[in-house]
Amino acid sequence: MAKQRIISTTINGNAVEFLATPRQTLLEVLRNSLDLIGTKEGCSNGNCGACTVLLGGRPVDSCLVLAVEVEGACLETIEGVASSDGLHVIQDAFLGQAALQCGICTPGFIMSSKALLDENASPSEEEIRFHLAGNLCRCTGYDKIVRAVQQAAEGETN
Amino acid sequence: MRDFEYEAPTSLEDAVALLSENPVASRPLAGGTDLIDHIRTRRLEPDLVVDVKKIPELNVLEITDSGLRLGAAVPCYRIYGDSQIATSYAAVADSCRIIGGTQIQSRASVGGNLCNSGPAADSIPSLIALAARVVIAGPGGRREVAAEDFCTGPSRNVLESGELVVEIVFPARPQVGGSHYRRFIPRNEMDIAVVGVGVDVELDASAGTFVSARIALAAVAATPLFVEAAGAALVGQDVSDEAIAAAAAAAREAATPIDDMRGTIEFRKHLCGILTERVIREAVARARGEETGYRIGQ
Numbered sequence: 001m002a003k004q005r006i007i008s009t010t011i012n013g014n015a016v017e018f019l020a021t022p023r024q025t026l027l028e029v030l031r032n033s034l035d036l037i038g039t040k041e042g043c044s045n046g047n048c049g050a051c052t053v054l055l056g057g058r059p060v061d062s063c064l065v066l067a068v069e070v071e072g073a074c075l076e077t078i079e080g081v082a083s084s085d086g087l088h089v090i091q092d093a094f095l096g097q098a099a100l101q102c103g104i105c106t107p108g109f110i111m112s113s114k115a116l117l118d119e120n121a122s123p124s125e126e127e128i129r130f131h132l133a134g135n136l137c138r139c140t141g142y143d144k145i146v147r148a149v150q151q152a153a154e155g156e157t158n
Numbered sequence: 159m160r161d162f163e164y165e166a167p168t169s170l171e172d173a174v175a176l177l178s179e180n181p182v183a184s185r186p187l188a189g190g191t192d193l194i195d196h197i198r199t200r201r202l203e204p205d206l207v208v209d210v211k212k213i214p215e216l217n218v219l220e221i222t223d224s225g226l227r228l229g230a231a232v233p234c235y236r237i238y239g240d241s242q243i244a245t246s247y248a249a250v251a252d253s254c255r256i257i258g259g260t261q262i263q264s265r266a267s268v269g270g271n272l273c274n275s276g277p278a279a280d281s282i283p284s285l286i287a288l289a290a291r292v293v294i295a296g297p298g299g300r301r302e303v304a305a306e307d308f309c310t311g312p313s314r315n316v317l318e319s320g321e322l323v324v325e326i327v328f329p330a331r332p333q334v335g336g337s338h339y340r341r342f343i344p345r346n347e348m349d350i351a352v353v354g355v356g357v358d359v360e361l362d363a364s365a366g367t368f369v370s371a372r373i374a375l376a377a378v379a380a381t382p383l384f385v386e387a388a389g390a391a392l393v394g395q396d397v398s399d400e401a402i403a404a405a406a407a408a409a410r411e412a413a414t415p416i417d418d419m420r421g422t423i424e425f426r427k428h429l430c431g432i433l434t435e436r437v438i439r440e441a442v443a444r445a446r447g448e449e450t451g452y453r454i455g456q
Contacts, residue, residue, distance in 0.1 A: 001161055133347040
């Protein structure tokens with residue numbers, strides 16, 4: 001067995017060290033070692049986006065990242081999105097627009113939406129749909145998710 | 159996932175040494191979007207994964223007087239995010255915008271797409287059309303191959319034991335030139351090409367005559383296909399429906415697709431002609447600086 005290594009990262013603004021073997025994905029470590037179970041496992045092959053986290057500000061499928069690759073990196077997960085003051089405007093918009101049913105895809109959609117709005121504060125509907133193409137939802141039919149992102153972009157709260 | 163060792167060398171020499179120690183059982187890792195999935199599904203069973211993202215040469219992305227240098231590990235988003243590359247080497251940016259979704263583009267590299275050597279790889283026709291050369295390093299030193307000579311079959315290429323792709327180099331752009339890549343898929347995004355077409359054209363100073371043209375196809379043969387005859391049908395001709403139709407006919411003729419769940423032979427050959435015409439027109443429009451309204455998903 002390959003030896004475990006100590007990996008030092010920043011997760012949601014906090015310095016975090018963890019042990020990982022090369023064969024462990026970032027998704028496995030987040031959920032199984034760090035108890036950050038808000039990040040969901042869907043397909044495990046980079047198609048569904050349920051496990052999306054931000055790595056250096058960029059959205060990535062954490063099932064397709066080795067945990068040992070994130071040495072020195074800054075990560076953001078769904079657990080870091082809300083603040084002590086309450087929900088993030090994107091989370092608020094998802095609730096307001098009923099943009100979720102079963103909820104498995106939701107953390108991934110929120111992380112992808114956050115990455116989009118961090119880069120482009122007022123995306124068109126087409127840009128939203130294209131940016132979110134790597135996130136699959138089998139409940140909502142997407143329209144409500146798109147409306148939630150539009151609402152969040154307009155900065156409205158419920 | 160099966161057990162393996164991981165190394166992340168910071169120099170090309172160290173990477174070549176690591177890969178050469180046990181070339182059969184080691185694999186370079188760039189974005190991992192193919193490799194990690196292949197290890198998980200046991201399609202590949204490496205004992206050592208060599209992360210090449212910390213090697214400076216593989217992260218180069220620059221336009222110089224002699225052309226574009228694209229490091230093999232540069233992720234897609236950096237390529238289309240560079241406005242100069244997106245304009246001058248537009249076909250490569252077109253490819254990078256449609257490989258997977260946003261998450262995949264954060265990690266996946268053109269070098270990885272090339273080394274995965276899929277017949278439907280979206281970046282390879284663009285590399286061929288733009289006359290790119292692939293710079294390879296290995297235990298025997300450095301060598302270069304033309305992009306059209308890199309793939310030798312599905313998931314097969316010219317890399318030998320211990321070798322890796324360092325960068326992809328493109329010649330400088332002509333005064334009046336334009337390039338484009340487009341694919342047909344039944345969805346708007348996140349799918350594998352039924353047919354893909356990459357085109358680069360150079361026009362004369364009046365932008366009325368083809369000076370040179372290179373056309374390459376994806377998903378219609380065992381490897382991405384350089385169709386020299388299609389480009390040759392344009393050279394010396396005025397930009398016209400007839401000349402473009404002749405190039406499209408040559409592309410259709412060169413295609414030797416298979417029947418599969420994505421499309422029949424007949425449909426793929428038909429698409430070759432249609433897409434080649436459209437992609438040439440877009441490349442010409444770009445060479446002329448015309449607005450065409452092309453949007454991804456069309």
